[in-house]
Amino acid sequence: MKKSISAILCLSLILSTAFSLAGCKSRTDEMAEQSVYAEKQMKSVNRKIVKCINNKDEKGLKSLFSKNAQEESEEIDGKINNLINIFDGVKIKSIDGEEPGFSGDSNTQPINIYGSYTINLNNGEKYVMWVQFCSMDDENKENVGLYMIEMITCTEDKLPSGFKWDGVNSGKPGIFIHYIN
Numbered sequence: 001m002k003k004s005i006s007a008i009l010c011l012s013l014i015l016s017t018a019f020s021l022a023g024c025k026s027r028t029d030e031m032a033e034q035s036v037y038a039e040k041q042m043k044s045v046n047r048k049i050v051k052c053i054n055n056k057d058e059k060g061l062k063s064l065f066s067k068n069a070q071e072e073s074e075e076i077d078g079k080i081n082n083l084i085n086i087f088d089g090v091k092i093k094s095i096d097g098e099e100p101g102f103s104g105d106s107n108t109q110p111i112n113i114y115g116s117y118t119i120n121l122n123n124g125e126k127y128v129m130w131v132q133f134c135s136m137d138d139e140n141k142e143n144v145g146l147y148m149i150e151m152i153t154c155t156e157d158k159l160p161s162g163f164k165w166d167g168v169n170s171g172k173p174g175i176f177i178h179y180i181n
Contacts, residue, residue, distance in 0.1 A: 038102040038113045041135045045146065046117065049131070050092045056084050065173075066134060066145030073174030083151060083175050087121070094120045095129075110137035112147070118155065128152040130168055150176040 045064070052061035058080050062070065070076055100115035114132040121127070130150040137143045150167040152159065159180065167176035 034102065034105055035099060038100050038111075038135075041113050041133075042100040042115055042131070045113075045131060045133055046095050049129075049146075049149065050095065053084055053087055054091045058084060064146045066147060067142035068140075069145065069147050069173035072172070074172075076174055079175035079177070082177055083149065086127075086151065086153060086177065086179075090121045090123045090125070092119055093122045096120065104136075106136065109139065110143055111135045116156075119151075126155045128154070128156050130165060132168075147173050148176070150178075152178045152180060154180040 048064055049061065051057070052064065058077070061080050061084070062076065065073070065076065073079070095117045097115055097117035100113050102111060102113045104111040112132065112134050114130070117129050117131065119127040119129050128151070130148065131146070132148040133146045134143045148167045150165055163178075165176075166178070167174065
């Protein structure tokens with residue numbers, strides 16, 4: 001009888017340890033999947049932004065913004081025009097950046113994805129762009145889409161001391177442009 005109880009306790013201990021370890025691995029796998037998801041979503045959004053800017057497609061760029069961002073942003077049509085005019089005579093050749101950040105997941109929506117990117121132009125110049133968007137929000141679908149684009153007409157190493165990202169720091173939606181020579 002004692003041997004049976006000992007065997008059952010040992011088996012229970014082994015099974016609970018195995019399930020605990022399996023649970024940790026699945027959480028790690030889930031985080032890796034979320035990072036891959038965020039990166040794919042960001043690449044897709046960046047491609048769409050570049051296509052709209054290079055083709056001077058103001059309507060297309062506006063359609064990338066969420067319904068709420070369009071409604072809450074100040075003068076979004078004028079700011080879209082200003083953003084596209086920054087690239088007058090030049091095209092965006094490529095975008096470089098680190099893995100995007102994100103918050104939320106498919107269980108704890110919304111999923112917000114954000115990141116800072118270097119814009120490489122065909123004339124050799126480089127700009128910096130901050131992109132933030134919501135990729136999933138089943139409860140508030142009007143939040144899905146671009147939330148913010150913030151553009152700086154230089155690289156980060158050429159920013160004046162004390163520079164502040166107006167859009168990122170304000171938490172407001174829309175387009176923010178910094179003209180820096």
